[in-house]
Amino acid sequence: MRGGIFASDLDRTLIYSETAISQLEAISSKSATVVEYKNNKALSVMSDRAIKLLQQIRNTLLFVPITTRTRQQFERIEFPFSHRYAVVANGAQILYNGQPLLNWEESIKREVYDKSGTKEKLLNHLIPFKIEGRLREADGWFFYYVLMETLPDCQLAEIRLTAEGLGWRISLQGRKLYFIPNAISKGRALQYIAENEGAQYLFGAGDSLLDYDFLKICDESFVPAHGELAQHLKKSSHWLTKEKGMLATEEFLTKILQTVTNPFDRRERSDLQQKIQPIQL
Template sequence: MNLFASDLDRTLIYSKRALHEMETPWNESMIGVEVKNGEPVSYMTKDSYDLLKEIATKHFFVPVTTRTYEQYKRIFIFNEEMPMTYCVTSNGAKIHYKGELVKEWAQTIHTRLKEDCMEKGELLQKLQIYSLHGELKIADNLFFYYVLKTNIDEDIKRELIQVAIENGWNISLQGRKLYFMPKPICKGEAIKYIIEREGVEKSIGAGDSLLDLPFLNNCKIGYIPRHGELTLEKIKNPTQHLTIQKGAFAGEEIVRNVHKQFIC
């Protein structure tokens, strides 16, 4: 069995804000895939949707996201229109199999959090001296992020990285969102668990941020959109490839490549 594991926001699906930032504004080739308060809020191109649906019908397609499970369920195409055996949410802290939480994995994460990193409340206290301008949000009582109102200074970012690392955490800046993530909560470990559990033969991954890199490294082939946080890093793994396109068309390019490898 083959597996395609992909980040969602700014990799496969895009808000109008994200499309605008990437200078690839919404157009009629894009369809709504997520609804919030009765309105579409995220999009894919129609070709991307059609190809992904075919992949998901014949192979394991695993959405991998920093979203909580409740936020993930707003993406109705994965709950109503495409067959999902697995999904990875909360950055790898939770794995659902056919809609049910994998308790073995949840217990593994719980144990690692106790042993390997500072409690989030203590880290938040350490961060108070930086006066981060933005709204603080706590996700699943596991990790947190700031929705920034202003750009963060590079010197401050380097200091924050150091503070995080010293206390068993990682950070990632995705658009306006600055994530603080405990090291045990890792998309890469979650995907590794699924690959081993299912005896996957060929695995392809796609993601745009530093939080995605661990699971890209656990896949035999990786695709990186030419607009994300990872484009600022030197890609050392020869099996990982940058897209030519940006925005939703990068997402379509990724799905086309996966479709060629799996279907053709």
């Protein structure tokens, strides 16, 4: 299936931190390889089986990592293979051969300025919620809190409405609560790459609400059952994996490999997935 793309989120989709593994309590039966270090400390791993599956998939599809990580955070990851494109900062930046596409960044900056309230204005509106956590910025594109305690669902819903009123959206990933301008979108970045490459078929995988932007434009999408996004999909959704944790990663990579090597299987699966899976917020 030449001319296709496999776009995937990273954290809790392809790679897992020690914290994520302990929370999910679902570890691959096979060994894993460290793919991220910081200050000589291992941060994230990927199962060896998943690495082999992805290497095989890359023989046919263009692999595009898509992440909410900043460029610096992304560059800590040591993939055992090269990749032409990468989408970082949730779509604010597109890297091509490791360098940012400046025209893309400028267009995003203009739209954020035109369509979203400033970070300072949003922070003022968040004061009544008394969010307990460390505030961090992502290269000036967006910000997030590293929460000290879990927020009640009702409060999270109110925070979401407040952000939406100013042209922002939120996503809770583990202890991190992200606030991102609407113009910054993984889906738009993937669409740009697909058009540049003339891609005929798109596969996608992601675990968070922020991944929904690009999953909904893919021909076939996969959501790990442990993810934030899984909570907003119907249990009957064809997007959901049966497994959790690293086993979920191996599950959807196996399905993608089977699909790219069997065109008949691709047609049958596409018929199942062709409708956009609605989510409930």
